Amino acid sequence: MKSPFSVIFWKEVKENLRDKRTITSALVMGPLMGPVLFAVLFSFMIQQQKSQSEAPLELPVIGAENAKSFIKYARQRGARIIPGPSDPEQAIRAKEHKLVLRIDDDYARQFRSGQPARIQLYYDASDKDSATPVKRTRVLIERYGHQIGAARLQLRGVSPMLNQPAFIENHDLSTPQSRAAIILALLPYVLMIGIFTGGMYLAIDTTAGEKERQSLEPLLLNPVRRSTILAGKLAATVAFSLMAVAITILTFKIAFHFIPFEELGMALKLDGRVMGLIFLLLMPVALLAGAVQTIIAAFSRNFREAQTYLSILLLLPMLPSIAVMVMPVKETPWMIATPILGQNLLINQLVKGEDITTVNLLLATGGTALVGFGLAWIAVKLYNRESMLFSS
Numbered sequence: 001m002k003s004p005f006s007v008i009f010w011k012e013v014k015e016n017l018r019d020k021r022t023i024t025s026a027l028v029m030g031p032l033m034g035p036v037l038f039a040v041l042f043s044f045m046i047q048q049q050k051s052q053s054e055a056p057l058e059l060p061v062i063g064a065e066n067a068k069s070f071i072k073y074a075r076q077r078g079a080r081i082i083p084g085p086s087d088p089e090q091a092i093r094a095k096e097h098k099l100v101l102r103i104d105d106d107y108a109r110q111f112r113s114g115q116p117a118r119i120q121l122y123y124d125a126s127d128k129d130s131a132t133p134v135k136r137t138r139v140l141i142e143r144y145g146h147q148i149g150a151a152r153l154q155l156r157g158v159s160p161m162l163n164q165p166a167f168i169e170n171h172d173l174s175t176p177q178s179r180a181a182i183i184l185a186l187l188p189y190v191l192m193i194g195i196f197t198g199g200m201y202l203a204i205d206t207t208a209g210e211k212e213r214q215s216l217e218p219l220l221l222n223p224v225r226r227s228t229i230l231a232g233k234l235a236a237t238v239a240f241s242l243m244a245v246a247i248t249i250l251t252f253k254i255a256f257h258f259i260p261f262e263e264l265g266m267a268l269k270l271d272g273r274v275m276g277l278i279f280l281l282l283m284p285v286a287l288l289a290g291a292v293q294t295i296i297a298a299f300s301r302n303f304r305e306a307q308t309y310l311s312i313l314l315l316l317p318m319l320p321s322i323a324v325m326v327m328p329v330k331e332t333p334w335m336i337a338t339p340i341l342g343q344n345l346l347i348n349q350l351v352k353g354e355d356i357t358t359v360n361l362l363l364a365t366g367g368t369a370l371v372g373f374g375l376a377w378i379a380v381k382l383y384n385r386e387s388m389l390f391s392s
Contacts, residue, residue: 004224008232009239016202016240027198027240031247034190039255046260057136060084060091063103067111067119070103073144088122098130099123099137114152176266177353184268184351188324188344191248192317195282196289198244199237200310203293206233208306226383234290234376241286242279249275274350281343281361284368288339291375292316298382320344336360337367 017023057074062084064071071081085091088100102120110117119141123134150160222229253270261268293310300306320341331349336342342364346356 004228005232005235008224008229009235012202012206012233012236013239016205016236019201019205027244027247031194031198031244032251034194035248035251035255038186038190038252039258043259056080057133057140058082058098059101059137060088060097060099061101061103062086062088063105063107066103066105066107067117069111069148070119070141070144073147074140077140079140092122092124095127098127098133101137175353176261177269177351185324185348186321187252187351188347189318189321190252191245191278191282191347192285192321192340192343193314194244194248195241195286196293196314196317199239199241199286199290200293202240203237203290204297204300204303204306204310206237207294207297208300209303212302227380230294230376230380230383234287234294234379237290237294238286241289242283245279245282245286249278268351269353270351277350277356277361278347281346281364284365284372285340285343287372288368288375289317291372291379294379295375295382298379316340324348331360333363336363339368339371342367 057077057079059074059079060082061071064081064083075081084100084102085096088097088102091097091100100122102122104118104120107117107119121134121137121141123130125131125134149163153160153163253275256268256270259268292313296309296313297306300309317340320338321344324341324344331345335345342360346360346364349356
């Protein structure tokens with residue numbers, strides 16, 4: 001004979017699976033489309049950056065005849081010199097050119113007299129397409145200046161090294177995988193959103209939806225403890241959240257094969273062990289999300305009201321994810337034990353190729369599970385209130 005818990009669990013699961021629109025929203029649109037859009041976007045960005053870096057640098061120059069030496073140097077470095085517009089500012093605003101160089105008539109006189117010769121660079125810093133050409137142009141001008149400066153010192157019998165009393169010897173300790181983690185900072189955010197959206201519609205339907213349909217009262221009048229009824233409903237909600245997370249992780253695994261990380265000197269290791277640890281870290285978050293959603297839905301009078309409240313709840317997993325992305329954070333035990341924040345920090349470590357300690361794993365899962373069970377207990381108390389039976 002089946003237990004009341006399993007009966008309620010499978011009842012909710014089957015009813016939710018029959019709703020094709022809910023399944024599409026919870027298990028298809030988010031878990032599948034999110035990673036796919038992520039892969040397409042970054043593949044496009046990488047290809048665009050690569051094409052801008054490898055394509056010949058086009059330099060519209062006003063007054064090119066005033067700096068023949070520089071123009072010759074630029075052409076030798078692969079730059080394509082074209083006549084500049086009469087009004088560089090208007091040309092930049094009209095998107096006719098990404099940048100424009102202006103060389104004044106005084107350039108030749110200043111250059112011959114050993115004075116700093118001015119080259120004016122016009123560009124729009126808010127235009128993302130101009131970032132790479134502007135950077136390449138700056139490097140070109142700086143290298144030309146260093147070459148001319150060194151030649152002038154040598155002609156005067158002075159070592160060019162005297163002009164460089166100190167230099168930087170770089171020791172970059174980053175790895176291809178840790179560099180890839182900079183791009184993948186959005187991964188924990190997408191996973192968290194998947195958890196909260198995966199079980200959201202079931203949490204609404206099993207509480208506010210049943211109140212609106214007036215089917216909750218007959219269910220609660222059965223000779224079954226209300227805590228058992230809630231446990232079955234909550235378990236179904238958590239199961240759908242975990243299904244959404246599993247689909248999201250697997251889709252990311254597949255989508256990452258189509259992102260050319262190696263072209264940027266990056267690498268990504270998302271093997272079975274890393275995927276398993278990420279799933280383990282997110283399991284208690286699914287319990288927390290299901291409990292919070294059930295509590296909010298319990299206070300809602302109908303499906304639409306619950307949907308409004310739970311849509312606002314999606315801000316909850318966004319805040320720690322955004323904080324980790326934009327602020328330098330040094331992990332401390334209290335951060336690791338904080339729900340959602342701890343998962344964000346440890347998932348970032350896994351993506352970087354770093355090992356997470358057993359203590360941190362227990363802190364993250366244990367702290368979140370403790371809060372999740374506490375919220376589940378509050379949900380049980382709400383189910384014991386008679387006001388739960390009515391939608392108004």
